[in-house]
Amino acid sequence: MPADWKLVLEDGTVWPGRSFGAGRPVTGEVVFNTGMTGYVEALSDPSYRGQILVLTYPLIGNYGVPRALLDTGLPHPFESAAVQVLGLVVTRSEPRYAHHAASRSLAAWLAEAAVPAIEGVDTRGLTRRLRALGTMRGSLCPADAPAALPEDTLDMGRLVPAVSRPGVHRFPARPDGKNLILVDCGAKHNILRSLLSRGVNVVRVPWDHDFLAGDLCGDGLFLSNGPGDPARVPELVERIRLYLESGRPVFGICLGHQLLALAAGGRTFRLPYGHRSQNQPVVDRLTGRGYITSQNHGYGVDAARLPAGFYEWFVNANDGTNEGIRHARRPWMSVQFHPEAYPGPVETGVLFDEFVQVLNET
Amino acid sequence: MTPVRRQIDTLAAEYPAETNYLYLSYDGSEDEARMGGAPRVLVLGSGVYRIGSSVEFDWCSVNAVRACRALGYETVVLNHNPETVSTDFDVCDRLVFDEISLETVLDLVDIERPEGVIVSVGGQTSNNLAVKLARAGVRILGTSAASIDRAEDRHKFSSLCDEVGLDQPRWMEYTGEQDLAEVAARLGFPVLVRPSYVLSGAAMRVVWDQKHLESFLRRAALVSPDHPVVISRFETGSKEIEVDAVADHGELVIWAICEHIENAGVHSGDATLVIPPQKLYLETVRRVKQAARLLARSLDITGPFNIQFLAKNNRIKVIECNLRASRSAPFVSKATNVNFIDVATRVMLGQRPRGLENHTLDLDYVVVKAPQFSFSRLTGADPTLGVEMASTGEVACFGEDLYEALLKSLAATGFRRPRRGVLLSIGGDEAKGDFLGAAGLLKRMGLALHATSGTAAFLERHGLPVRRVHKESEGRSPSVVETLFTGAVDLVINIPERYSDQESRDGYLIRRTAVDLGIPLFTNSQLARLAVKALAAKRDDELLVRPWSAYQQEAVRRAARAPERPAPGARPAPPRALEREA
Numbered sequence: 001m002p003a004d005w006k007l008v009l010e011d012g013t014v015w016p017g018r019s020f021g022a023g024r025p026v027t028g029e030v031v032f033n034t035g036m037t038g039y040v041e042a043l044s045d046p047s048y049r050g051q052i053l054v055l056t057y058p059l060i061g062n063y064g065v066p067r068a069l070l071d072t073g074l075p076h077p078f079e080s081a082a083v084q085v086l087g088l089v090v091t092r093s094e095p096r097y098a099h100h101a102a103s104r105s106l107a108a109w110l111a112e113a114a115v116p117a118i119e120g121v122d123t124r125g126l127t128r129r130l131r132a133l134g135t136m137r138g139s140l141c142p143a144d145a146p147a148a149l150p151e152d153t154l155d156m157g158r159l160v161p162a163v164s165r166p167g168v169h170r171f172p173a174r175p176d177g178k179n180l181i182l183v184d185c186g187a188k189h190n191i192l193r194s195l196l197s198r199g200v201n202v203v204r205v206p207w208d209h210d211f212l213a214g215d216l217c218g219d220g221l222f223l224s225n226g227p228g229d230p231a232r233v234p235e236l237v238e239r240i241r242l243y244l245e246s247g248r249p250v251f252g253i254c255l256g257h258q259l260l261a262l263a264a265g266g267r268t269f270r271l272p273y274g275h276r277s278q279n280q281p282v283v284d285r286l287t288g289r290g291y292i293t294s295q296n297h298g299y300g301v302d303a304a305r306l307p308a309g310f311y312e313w314f315v316n317a318n319d320g321t322n323e324g325i326r327h328a329r330r331p332w333m334s335v336q337f338h339p340e341a342y343p344g345p346v347e348t349g350v351l352f353d354e355f356v357q358v359l360n361e362t
Numbered sequence: 363m364t365p366v367r368r369q370i371d372t373l374a375a376e377y378p379a380e381t382n383y384l385y386l387s388y389d390g391s392e393d394e395a396r397m398g399g400a401p402r403v404l405v406l407g408s409g410v411y412r413i414g415s416s417v418e419f420d421w422c423s424v425n426a427v428r429a430c431r432a433l434g435y436e437t438v439v440l441n442h443n444p445e446t447v448s449t450d451f452d453v454c455d456r457l458v459f460d461e462i463s464l465e466t467v468l469d470l471v472d473i474e475r476p477e478g479v480i481v482s483v484g485g486q487t488s489n490n491l492a493v494k495l496a497r498a499g500v501r502i503l504g505t506s507a508a509s510i511d512r513a514e515d516r517h518k519f520s521s522l523c524d525e526v527g528l529d530q531p532r533w534m535e536y537t538g539e540q541d542l543a544e545v546a547a548r549l550g551f552p553v554l555v556r557p558s559y560v561l562s563g564a565a566m567r568v569v570w571d572q573k574h575l576e577s578f579l580r581r582a583a584l585v586s587p588d589h590p591v592v593i594s595r596f597e598t599g600s601k602e603i604e605v606d607a608v609a610d611h612g613e614l615v616i617w618a619i620c621e622h623i624e625n626a627g628v629h630s631g632d633a634t635l636v637i638p639p640q641k642l643y644l645e646t647v648r649r650v651k652q653a654a655r656l657l658a659r660s661l662d663i664t665g666p667f668n669i670q671f672l673a674k675n676n677r678i679k680v681i682e683c684n685l686r687a688s689r690s691a692p693f694v695s696k697a698t699n700v701n702f703i704d705v706a707t708r709v710m711l712g713q714r715p716r717g718l719e720n721h722t723l724d725l726d727y728v729v730v731k732a733p734q735f736s737f738s739r740l741t742g743a744d745p746t747l748g749v750e751m752a753s754t755g756e757v758a759c760f761g762e763d764l765y766e767a768l769l770k771s772l773a774a775t776g777f778r779r780p781r782r783g784v785l786l787s788i789g790g791d792e793a794k795g796d797f798l799g800a801a802g803l804l805k806r807m808g809l810a811l812h813a814t815s816g817t818a819a820f821l822e823r824h825g826l827p828v829r830r831v832h833k834e835s836e837g838r839s840p841s842v843v844e845t846l847f848t849g850a851v852d853l854v855i856n857i858p859e860r861y862s863d864q865e866s867r868d869g870y871l872i873r874r875t876a877v878d879l880g881i882p883l884f885t886n887s888q889l890a891r892l893a894v895k896a897l898a899a900k901r902d903d904e905l906l907v908r909p910w911s912a913y914q915q916e917a918v919r920r921a922a923r924a925p926e927r928p929a930p931g932a933r934p935a936p937p938r939a940l941e942r943e944a
Binding site: 015032034056057058091122124125127128131277279318 | 368373374375376377378389390391392394
């Protein structure tokens with residue numbers, strides 16, 4: 001089949017391929033993920049909003065896209081209600097899917113969601129380039145489109161408002177359970193599932209909701225994952241800073257980790273090409289114990305400028321970047337990786353246990 | 363259209379992969395391999411392990427690579443078996459983990475532009491590519507593809523043997539058009555039936571009469587002028603001899619001669635090999651060496667080769683000649699302390715080593731290579747030896763004499779000295795007669811003898827009382843299987859009457875039960891007799907466990923002392939290892 005579509009990168013390189021999915025031109029940040037499975041979870045992860053995702057695993061779509069099963073009121077195994085990525089780049093999209101739960105092909109799902117995709121691209125070569133030169137902007141467009149990159153389809157910095165769901169939602173788990181405020185910056189469903197299954201009542205609020213008002217009766221605060229630059233949501237950072245004064249437990253994941261660090265007085269920075277895979281090794285600095293984790297982030301917390309009173313909890317064994325911080329005396333902790341997994345290894349799920357225990361004891 | 367080399371990389375390029383562990387892909391947009399500046403050699407490996415092509419060829423590949431590197435070449439290995447040492451990333455400069463096929467090799471030659479390709483150390487798979495590669499203009503290092511073809515092609519090889527005056531077992535190519543009865547009459551039974559291009563004894567069968575020949579050809583072979591079946595005279599009662607050697611432009615550089623303990627008819631991969639030979643006439647050895655010289659010269663061999671001979675009454679016949687490293691190359695290298703593959707590789711690269719000492723008959727020790735079988739894990743398989751290879755491994759041991767070396771090798775393959783009783787079931791009068799002496803030895807060793815009806819009657823007639831047990835088909839107690847289950851027997855000697863006699867259910871039940879109960883089993887008359895003699899001659903505590911280097915150092919010390927011994931002008935003594943066959 002001839003190439004009818006292309007990926008153009010900021011550095012001028014052109015990666016020809018064939019269009020599948022929606023066939024709509026888009027422009028955004030191009031990032032790669034090295035996971036071998038879990039494309040349904042990854043594509044529905046709000047942290048990918050605004051990004052063109054390159055999957056390095058060469059065969060994608062083999063098991064199709066499943067029917068949504070309702071699990072604690074949330075569609076399983078989807079991480080949100082929509083396809084979140086701006087575009088998708090694969091070596092080969094498999095139209096003949098086979099799985100007992102599959103209801104449609106990957107291409108059909110993307111087309112329904114109006115998300116464009118391209119196949120036939122040397123994703124390994126592309127990844128080597130992104131890895132060497134850092135994350136770049138890129139455009140998915142027809143083969144005959146002009147070489148110059150158009151403007152980004154979405155504002156790449158301030159994406160949290162775009163993914164945060166409006167309205168306050170209460171997810172009861174147990175009448176005698178603690179009440180936790182989940183600040184939705186693009187929370188993956190599995191964070192909710194992980195908390196509910198541990199008997200915590202969750203109140204999900206939008207990113208800009210005033211959770212300091214006190215009407216929510218929150219016993220603690222949970223800062224979710226999400227897309228973009230944490231420094232671009234200063235109003236949320238400020239609100240978290242004020243919440244910390246209450247001394248109540250706080251837990252953050254991914255973007256939530258960065259937000260907690262900023263609120264407590266730390267610094268964040270942009271990683272050259274981010275961490276996006278399901279085999280990121282992290283080490284617990286207190287115990288020396290290693291974990292394999294699922295990750296998806298382009299920004300990190302500066303370990304050299306940790307906020308006062310915090311120590312480095314986890315560190316990445318590959319590149320030494322910070323993977324978690326924890327306050328020495330207060331019940332405040334956050335991790336850069338995803339203990340809720342989905343996709344990826346579930347071994348750091350114990351952190352939810354730990355936080356729920358802290359929550360229950362305060 | 364040329365593929366690119368990509369790195370095998372468990373992190374999917376998230377972190378730069380450092381190993382030169384590559385595969386070929388038509389899908390890539392860039393080549394990822396790091397190239398050095400030195401001239402390159404491409405070595406074809408052995409591919410998947412299977413019965414008949416295993417770790418011995420991997421040893422050959424690795425040693426060829428080491429020799430190339432020692433000579434300053436950059437080495438590229440093509441192999442796709444992760445179990446091998448040649449696919450360890452630090453063995454060669456670049457490992458290409460891909461199939462060993464014409465297409466892959468040609469692509470790789472386009473990319474790598476090597477000085478040449480070594481096809482003779484990876485076994486038959488890579489050797490089979492020689493002619494096609496040469497036709498495509500690839501430079502084969504060592505012996506020319508034309509010579510390889512001349513040795514592989516039965517017709518060409520036959521006429522070569524005729525030309526130089528070497529005898530071969532009679533053979534014919536049957537295409538389905540000739541009269542089978544006439545073919546059989548010309549060759550005489552028994553005959554060996556096999557496909558025309560030999561691949562590790564696949565689909566071979568010994569057939570003893572016209573009826574079975576017809577039924578076998580009907581069942582097991584597609585016979586046509588395009589797919590002829592080779593039918594050759596099967597020589598019974600012959601000894602089998604193997605020569606492993608290296609030649610340089612037709613001149614013999616080093617050689618080693620191994621003797622099979624089993625008579626011809628057991629696949630060379632399943633045979634028990636001895637070096638130096640213990641029971642060959644000097645004249646046979648001389649003729650074998652002469653034949654090796656002749657073939658080396660007429661095939662203009664440069665590199666490793668292997669010849670298999672039949673020997674009977676000083677007459678030798680050539681069974682086959684492979685212009686590549688053979689399965690026994692590592693064995694003879696260890697036994698003679700000369701690395702045949704290292705020498706062969708240097709020769710193929712035009713750098714013949716000087717001052718090589720070649721010991722094959724005058725070794726100060728005996729080395730035995732015994733096959734290791736996996737019958738206990740192959741449920742239902744008939745544990746018997748034949749023209750198809752069945753062993754899955756091998757063990758070689760050194761000893762002061764044949765008995766010590768044999769007992770150590772057998773022990774290493776799981777054999778245990780019998781303490782209680784031996785079950786004898788020997789087919790055929792000749793074999794029974796042959797075994798009489800060994801049966802007496804077993805008795806004298808204080809072992810209880812159990813024997814099946816025919817064997818028992820024979821032994822009793824010759825004054826050896828035994829406990830009679832019944833074959834299963836006799837339907838009487840005590841049966842063989844019952845006896846084996848009592849634990850009274852810790853060695854079974856079952857000699858099937860014919861090599862292909864796999865139909866006999868009684869024999870099968872004896873052998874299978876022995877294997878299933880973990881009782882040591884001999885199915886070959888020559889090996890069984892030799893093992894009994896060895897058991898009688900050596901106690902287990904007389905078997906010395908010594909490192910390989912101890913044998914080599916001793917040999918060096920003896921060699922240093924050797925010139926003092928013979929008086930000036932004395933005729934050189936015949937090699938110690940040779941004795942006349944009784």
